[in-house]
Each structure stands twice: as structure tokens, then as C-alpha cells.
Amino acid sequence: LIALGSESLTSRAQIRLHLLKGVVFGKQQRFEEARAEFQKVVQIDPQLKVGYLNLALAHLKLKDQYAAADAFKKALEIDPKDRAIRVRLAGIYEDLGRPYDALDLYQGILEEGGEEPFLQEVEERINLLFGTISFSYQVTYDSNINLTQNAFSDLKSDIISQYQRFFLFGEGWRSGFRLTPSMTMFHRSQVSILGTQLGLFVDRRGGYQSGVSLGYNLRVGFFEGSLSDRSQELSVDGFGPAGVSSTFTGSLRLRYADSVVNDIYDGIQPSVSASLATDGILGGRVTLSGAVYANLNTKEVGNSPDQKGDDYAYVGASPTLSFDRPLVQGVNLNLSYGYSLQSYLHPDSELKKRRVNQGHSINAGVTVGLERGLQVYLRGTWLTNRSNLSGIAPELEQVLTSEKTNSLGDYTKWLGTFGIRLLF
Structure with a gap:
């Protein structure tokens, strides 16, 4: 007993010494040395909340927001009711562009109740995070708008607005709706899509x-003022932690697409996807995701019995790797690579062979958060599709209104996008 007591006293003395040295180093702007001292504190006593709090603050001074988030989460495990920690962690998630993680923390605070001024401040944070009205304008240069080897370029402008409302009811429950009207204008082609x-x-x-989300989406599209396409989708999403620094997400979706332009593009489109996001890799977040999907057509193409076939029915898979990292305060780097493989279920009605397509996409961009509610972003995208069979170039109207025509034949394209987004 004497030995244990002596060891405990020695540990407490060491903790006080490392905490004091860390604070002194911090006041001297020597944050690397301060962080090292606070790391020694949590190694000696992994259940000391103040050690993780100081470690998180040192990480923030060194611009390592992911490491700071991990330290704050450790502190929350020790004291789940500490509101100050939850607010600081939610603020980090806001800066990292993860609004729903921040919403989880804010909702928990509101459900607990408390002093009215503090709760009003939290509600204001939610309103800023999920502005009731948002407005986006972006300009994109598309090097191959017609998806063929004989490229036809165009410049397009997108205006996207959104009205959304969240309703918190009962412990752990929330619901809401989003209404998103948009307009796309192609300058060279002189056409518009609503x-x-x-x-x-x-x-x-x-x-x-962690939790589960159920959703329903209805979309209607118009080409030059006339109804062009519509779709309905049901979704089930689940998410939960996978260790201290990782989050797992799974999704099941069932979509029905109805094209007014040409009914061969109609189809039932089920998909299953999953992703694993891990923080703290190279100072950022790495997300590995994958999806298995299908397009089960309801219409045949071809006029004669020997030409009839279901050209647009396929199954596919698409793994994706993405990396997001804060560069400086308010500026985030976004990188991703995606691969897709589509195997068509029936022989082509004219070529009498099954089509197999492979696609690659590389994306790079930066997102800059300016004043509250204002974002500016710049993105570049390179896309290529390779098929074992030749493909007839689709009409422009079909390219612009149908998602399925992007799987025809061989093509390569790149996109450059500049946009601005406002939250009200």
C-alpha cells in the first residue's frame, strides 16, 4: 500500500510538472514543445480530461484540426456532459465542412436544456450552419459536352437555390425537407434546363x-420549357463510429427514372454503397467508398424482331478514394479518384455483343470559407470512358437530360468550375 501510494504521488507530481511546462511553452508560442508535454500528461493518466483539453488546444495552434478533434473526443468520453467541449468540437467540424457531425453535437445540447442565452446561441449556430435559404452560382467549362471522340465544348452556368427546414422532436429524432430548384444554361448551345x-x-x-436516416426524393426536369425527365427515390442510410478516428456509413437506394425525351432511358436503379472515413491521415481525412448499382430497363430498343434488345440495362461497381485537408484557416483541399465498371446485361441490338465500359475520374479543388455563410470554390475534373464496343453519339437533348447516356462509347472530357455559395 505504501508503494502504491508513493507511485500515485509521483505520478501526480509528474502530471503537474508536464502541465506547467506545457502551459509555459504555450505562452512562449512554442506549441510543438507544449504539445509534447501534454502528450506525456495523457500517457501518464489517460483519464485526465484537462490533459486532453490542453492537447487539443495545442493541436489547434499547430493547425492540426483532425488531431484536435480526436483529443476533444477523448475528453468527451471522460465527461460526456461537458458542453464547452462539445461546442469546440462542433466548431472544428464546421471548419472541416462536416455540418451533420456538428448538428449531432448541437442537437444533444438543445435536448438537455439549460440556460436560455446559451441555448439561443446554439440555435443560432444551427441556423448559420443550415441556413434556411441558400443560393449558389457556378460557371463550368465542359470540353466535351456531347460525350464523343469528336469533342464539342461549351460553357454552362448553374444557378442553384435551396430552402430547407429542420424539425427536432423527441430525444434523438429530427426530420425535415429540402426544396431545391435549379437552372442550367448552356451558352454556346443556347439551351436551358430547369x-x-x-x-x-x-x-x-x-x-x-451514429444513427439511421430514411428519405424520399422527387425530381422533375424541364428542357427548353418542356417536361423532359422525372425520378423518384427511396433511401435508407446508416452511420456509426468505427474506432476513435473513423466513421462507417452504409446506404441503400431504390430509384425509378422516367425520361420523357426517350423511354429507352427509363429504368429502375437500385444501389448499395458503403464508406469508411478516417481522420488524421496526412493531416486530413481519407474516405474509401464503394457502390454496387444497376440500371434495370423497362423498355426495349429496335423496331424489328432481330434488332430488339435491352441496350441500356447494366450492373456496375464504382470504388472511390477521396482526401480532404485544411490548408490554412478556412481553406480546404479536396482530392478524389473514382473508377467505374459497367457490364451490360444484354447484347447490343445492332452489334450483337455485350458492352463493357470502364471509367476513370480525377477531381481536385479548393473550398474557401469567407464570412459566415459565404463560400467560394474552384474545381477541376478529368473524366474518361472506354468501351469494348463503338457507340453512336447521342443527341444533345438526350445528353443533357439523361444520366444514362454518359455510358455510351469512348470519350474523354475535363471540367473546370468556379462557384460561390451563400447561406441566409
Whole structure:
């Protein structure tokens, strides 16, 4: 007993010494040395909240927001009711562009109740994070708008607005809706597309960063003022922590697309996807995701019996690797690579062979958060599609209104996008 007591006293003395040295180093702007001292504190006593708090603050001074988030989460495990920690962690998630993680923390605070001024401040944070009205304008140069080897370039402008409302009801429950009208204008082709999407959802939180979401989406599109396409989708999403620094997400979706332009593009489109996001890799977040999907057509193409076939039915898979990292305060780097493989279920009605397509996409961009509610972004994208069979170039109207025509034949294209987004 004497030995244990002596060891405990020695440990406490060491903790005080490392804490004091860390604070002194911090006041001297020697944050690397301060962080090292606070790391020694949590190694000696992994259950000391103040050690993780100081470690998180040192990480923030060194611009390592992911490491700071991990330290704050460790502190929350020790004291889940500490509101100050939750607010600081939610602020980090806001800066990293992860609004729903921040919402989980803010909702938990509101459900607990408390002093009215503090709760009003939290509600204001939610309103800023999920502005009731948002407006985006972006300009994109498309090097190959017609998706063929004989490229036809165009410049397009997108205006996207959104009205959304969140409703918090009962412990762990929230619901809401989103109404998203949009307009796309192609300058060289001198055509315009209007679209409207309505989304309804109900979320059930099972704890911090875990839960299930049910959703329904209805989309209607117009080409040059006439109805061109519509779709309906049901979705089930689940998410939960996979260790201290990782989050797992799974999704099941069932979509029905109805093209007014040409009914061969109609189809039932089920998909299953999953992703694993891990923080703290190279100072950022790495997300590995994959999806298995299908397009099950309801219409045949061809006029004669020997030409009839279901050319547009396929199954596919698409793994994706993405990396997001804060460069400086308010500026985030976004990189991703995606691969797709599509195997068509029936022989081509003219070539009498099954089509197999492979696609690659590389994306790079930066997102800059300016004043509250204002974002500017710049993105570049390179896309290529390779098929074992030749493909007839689709008409422009079909390219612009149908998602399925991007799987025809061989093509390569790149996109350059500049955009601005406002939250009100």
C-alpha cells in the first residue's frame, strides 16, 4: 500500500510538472514543445480530461484540426456532459465542412436544456450552419459536352437555390425537407434546363455520430420549357463510429427514372454503397467508398424482331478514394479518384455483343470559407470512358437530360468550375 501510494504521488507530481511546462511553452508560442508535454500528461493518466483539453488546444495552434478533434473526443468520453467541449468540437467540424457531425453535437445540447442565452446561441449556430435559404452560382467549362471522340465544348452556368427546414422532436429524432430548384444554361448551345427536387427525411440518432436516416426524393426536369425527365427515390442510410478516428456509413437506394425525351432511358436503379472515413491521415481525412448499382430497363430498343434488345440495362461497381485537408484557416483541399465498371446485361441490338465500359475520374479543388455563410470554390475534373464496343453519339437533348447516356462509347472530357455559395 505504501508503494502504491508513493507511485500515485509521483505520478501526480509528474502530471503537474508536464502541465506547467506545457502551459509555459504555450505562452512562449512554442506549441510543438507544449504539445509534447501534454502528450506525456495523457500517457501518464489517460483519464485526465484537462490533459486532453490542453492537447487539443495545442493541436489547434499547430493547425492540426483532425488531431484536435480526436483529443476533444477523448475528453468527451471522460465527461460526456461537458458542453464547452462539445461546442469546440462542433466548431472544428464546421471548419472541416462536416455540418451533420456538428448538428449531432448541437442537437444533444438543445435536448438537455439549460440556460436560455446559451441555448439561443446554439440555435443560432444551427441556423448559420443550415441556413434556411441558400443560393449558389457556378460557371463550368465542359470540353466535351456531347460525350464523343469528336469533342464539342461549351460553357454552362448553374444557378442553384435551396430552402430547407429542420424539425427536432423527441430525444434523438429530427426530420425535415429540402426544396431545391435549379437552372442550367448552356451558352454556346443556347439551351436551358430547369430542375426541381423535393427531399423529405427522418433521422434517428443512436448516439454521437451514429444513427439511421430514411428519405424520399422527387425530381422533375424541364428542357427548353418542356417536361423532359422525372425520378423518384427511396433511401435508407446508416452511420456509426468505427474506432476513435473513423466513421462507417452504409446506404441503400431504390430509384425509378422516367425520361420523357426517350423511354429507352427509363429504368429502375437500385444501389448499395458503403464508406469508411478516417481522420488524421496526412493531416486530413481519407474516405474509401464503394457502390454496387444497376440500371434495370423497362423498355426495349429496335423496331424489328432481330434488332430488339435491352441496350441500356447494366450492373456496375464504382470504388472511390477521396482526401480532404485544411490548408490554412478556412481553406480546404479536396482530392478524389473514382473508377467505374459497367457490364451490360444484354447484347447490343445492332452489334450483337455485350458492352463493357470502364471509367476513370480525377477531381481536385479548393473550398474557401469567407464570412459566415459565404463560400467560394474552384474545381477541376478529368473524366474518361472506354468501351469494348463503338457507340453512336447521342443527341444533345438526350445528353443533357439523361444520366444514362454518359455510358455510351469512348470519350474523354475535363471540367473546370468556379462557384460561390451563400447561406441566409
